[in-house]
Amino acid sequence: VLIAGIAFSINEAFDKILLKYLLPESIAEAEVGVYAACYKLGVFLTLFATAFRLGIEPFFFNHSKHRDAKENYATITKYFTILGSMILLFVVVYIDIFKRILIPESSFWEALIIVPIILLANLCLGIYHNLSVWYKVTDRTRFGALISSIGACITLVLNFLLIPWISYTGSAIATLAAYGSMMVISYLLGRKYYAVPYDLKKIGTYLLLSVVFSVFSFYVFGGDLWIGTTFLLLFIILVYQFEKKELKLILKR
Numbered sequence: 001v002l003i004a005g006i007a008f009s010i011n012e013a014f015d016k017i018l019l020k021y022l023l024p025e026s027i028a029e030a031e032v033g034v035y036a037a038c039y040k041l042g043v044f045l046t047l048f049a050t051a052f053r054l055g056i057e058p059f060f061f062n063h064s065k066h067r068d069a070k071e072n073y074a075t076i077t078k079y080f081t082i083l084g085s086m087i088l089l090f091v092v093v094y095i096d097i098f099k100r101i102l103i104p105e106s107s108f109w110e111a112l113i114i115v116p117i118i119l120l121a122n123l124c125l126g127i128y129h130n131l132s133v134w135y136k137v138t139d140r141t142r143f144g145a146l147i148s149s150i151g152a153c154i155t156l157v158l159n160f161l162l163i164p165w166i167s168y169t170g171s172a173i174a175t176l177a178a179y180g181s182m183m184v185i186s187y188l189l190g191r192k193y194y195a196v197p198y199d200l201k202k203i204g205t206y207l208l209l210s211v212v213f214s215v216f217s218f219y220v221f222g223g224d225l226w227i228g229t230t231f232l233l234l235f236i237i238l239v240y241q242f243e244k245k246e247l248k249l250i251l252k253r
Helices: 002-022 025-062 069-093 095-102 106-131 133-137 142-166 168-193 200-220 225-252
Strands: none
Touching: 002 025, 002 142, 002 168, 025 069, 025 095, 025 106, 025 133, 025 168, 069 095, 069 106, 069 200, 069 225, 095 106, 106 133, 106 168, 106 200, 133 142, 133 168, 142 168, 200 225
């Protein structure tokens, strides 16, 4: 657990440290400043994922001996992905509003291009925490240290490679690559030691839809509120169509 904590700290903090030392001294401080300012917009998904994890982990342990534990873990992960994808798309669509509240200094807005990447990275991290139930309930926490260490190595290597080339954008990509890799590795190992029947088709669909809609809203249509809102409503409608039977059963219970 200690090793996993150290590795997590590397993933969270070393991008800012490396930016300072790998960029030319004349621009390093300014680049770190704009990156850190825009990184704050990822806090929406960080808060959601952290609150969800703190609330759900006791349930994971208390429920581990139940006959339907694995099916419930799969359902929880699916709905976490739905809510996280919705938050990602919501923040991207209304980023022009959030930036004026959280980043009033307009000179920092040049780094907003990293916000969708950081949001997606935090969503991958949240999914990873849900997937990590397999090594917690089977008392194989050494795998948590291993996976986190792999993520830390990816963070360090990609930062060293990408920062001199594309500055803070490289740091954002490194964060996404680290958390995305941790998510995939945890799923693959979990299939071997504690197979949970995740609905990969739906989870993948919701993730893909939120990413595609976010890319089009932010990078293609330049943050147009009307188009972005249309994408958000379309996403909500599609989720409702796919999940309405299960949602009705949950609400009845």
